Amino acid sequence: MKPSIPKGTRDFSPEIMAKRNYIFDTIKSVFNLYGYQPIETPAMENLSTLLGKYGDEGDKLLFKILNSGDYLAKTDKEDFDNINSFTNKISEKGLRYDLTVPFARYVVMNRNDIVFPFKRYQMQPVWRADRPQKGRYREFYQCDVDVIGSKTLHNEFEMILMINDVFNLLNLGITIKINNRKILSGIATYIGQEDKLIDITVAIDKIDKIGYDNVVNELLEKGISNDGIKKLTPILNLKGNSDEKLNTLEAILKDSTEGIAGIEELKFIFDLIEKHNKISNLRCELDLTLARGLSYYTGAIFEVKANDVSIGSICGGGRYDNLTSIFGLDDISGVGVSFGAERIYDVLTELNLFPQNNAESATVLILNLGEKEFEYCIPLANLLRSQGIKTEVYTGSGKMKKQMEYANKKKIPFVIIAGETEIEQNVVTIKNMTTGEQENMTFEGSWEYIEKNK
């Protein structure tokens, strides 16, 4: 029997784990620095919590768990003819599909204990019964950070700072794109097509690629009136930097309370960023084509692109006013951002941005040349570890050559050798695997040497 794993899932080797942990630890360190705190929720949720929260398509992509024991007892042969009612009777739990719905459930269940504004992050796997393909998995991690229970735009600003810090630490040049749901609504209302929000956004998105005439044709096909298109034209042709675009829009949308509110919000955020840029360099721009999460975002919408590589969004989020309403708790506004760890992994790989010394291997390997030699080295291993140096003792049965190969394959930078001669002289030989140099030294000396050269 040849073992395998389910399609769309992955094992992570130590080499891959090291790189993944580099990403997760960096993100986590920034969240912690801003005072955000971790929570975790169960992998299994009641289906009543999950169903209906991700649209029909999402419902189909939920992994459902068979009830335990004699799960057929509650069914009869009639149920067998209707797969939906049958499924309801044999399955009550499903695997977490994202971290947003479980977070909303958590907030509602714990609202009396939570100190608002609640700043939390969550980094856990989610599962989707999607067709697996390159870069799309059935199990993958999400890294979400949210502040909930506060309406001030300082939160949006803070999210942008955190995004910027994370990618600075990862040495990755990025552009943060911002939009606002209220501006999109304002535009739709202004041209008399409140119901065509997404079609309009998609059209704006294509103007650079397919040109004005083709966009107009597409809009006509989608049922947008000639009058609407005429009014939309100056918006399609917006020029300048974010400030200039916002000013132009302000004039155009002057009669839309909602549109103006969205513009004011973005101006406030851009203003803070501009002042803050005296300290840190942050690239942030208005992008009217951003329409992610229009079903629940109510204010700012964020998306992050890596500058030097053509991979889609690596981070995104926005302001939502009604996240917890699905569980009966109204008027809790929040802002959240999700880091796409899998995509970030791909970008760092493509741009060769993972740190070299990152294999999670030991820093030093102590060879094992026999019983006496092994015992001689126990206090040395103890000393090095007490100083925080990752110290592996070879515990296989290989000869010295094989042990050196082991160090090489695992990219361990220092090797310590203690044979009969060294024991007699109360020293060890330390070999620097990078330079090839080797030298005799005392236990203390080898610690100092590694400390200095690692």
Add this chain to the structure above:
Amino acid sequence: MKPSIPKGTRDFSPEIMAKRNYIFDTIKSVFNLYGYQPIETPAMENLSTLLGKYGDEGDKLLFKILNSGDYLAKTDKEDFDNINSFTNKISEKGLRYDLTVPFARYVVMNRNDIVFPFKRYQMQPVWRADRPQKGRYREFYQCDVDVIGSKTLHNEFEMILMINDVFNLLNLGITIKINNRKILSGIATYIGQEDKLIDITVAIDKIDKIGYDNVVNELLEKGISNDGIKKLTPILNLKGNSDEKLNTLEAILKDSTEGIAGIEELKFIFDLIEKHNKISNLRCELDLTLARGLSYYTGAIFEVKANDVSIGSICGGGRYDNLTSIFGLDDISGVGVSFGAERIYDVLTELNLFPQNNAESATVLILNLGEKEFEYCIPLANLLRSQGIKTEVYTGSGKMKKQMEYANKKKIPFVIIAGETEIEQNVVTIKNMTTGEQENMTFEGSWEYIEKNK
């Protein structure tokens, strides 16, 4: 609709996460110090990988995942009458039941890329459809560390060192109990009852509680012969420390090659520990009643008990020779240990051993007294964070009093206040929430103050 979570599962709040992470991070730090490397495997495994590996009882406790799409298509109404064949047709995947079987699968699938001896650790949740009760959950973490592909007893010794280091770091007094499967086999053979290994072990276990006569009665009931019991008597009455017991056993089992081999192994390990105890204090003793995992352990068996609390084993493991045989790869011997994070959590709670300053809260809260004040503090927040100080800026809408309460509830030890007066003087007021003291200082000064007093 009032949301809930499936029974036997838990949400972890920031407070609980801080404590759990304290345990996980400590364990991980020791694994890393010894050169062990992390891997991760998918939550879902093919049922063909899982079924039959945990006995009939285990098979029943697997959480099975419903196939995606029209999962009934492959069935017909006849299948409906036989739940097992029906289940096989509608479910091909299950949730990970432990980390051992997925590890064996991983080793077999990746045997050409792995550098042996392979020292790996794995910390991930597992799922069991067990009846939930106090301390028993349907989702819980396991923390496993294994070295595979090496027969030397140096590995057993290394496992003991790691166990000792972990609990030293957690400030928890423990006793490591050791047994050896070969000794148990030797005893069973010696008394002519090879098939009664577990009954004999259970009897030895009870001698202190119920006395010799009752043990004999129980053994008779289990079908052990009078002759066998007579031969077992000196073993039941073993006295002395581990060394003395091993010596007595050696004389008794002198004709059992296997028994003697087990005794030699333990003597070797105890000898290393004794020498090593000159450096570190380690409490380790022979315990012939240990019989955990007899279905797969082939040599040493470990179990760890906390000294000052009556909670069961908090860590255990042993030597196995045939772990990967279930997937067709023979002759790969290994040693592994599993830390019971949930039980360790309970012990640390009972003994009040969690560090005080462990809430994963920010170190300092900067109050937010208005737009001008907020902007004034941006460079300060930036400075503190760049120095690694966890700095939260209040971004709610509360008045000053509410903001101070927020700091209190979240146990944030320092609060920084900057109002109009402070801005004029280019300072901030820093309040030490522990002592109640407050003082004006510059941005740099507040950093130095927190650095010194945190």
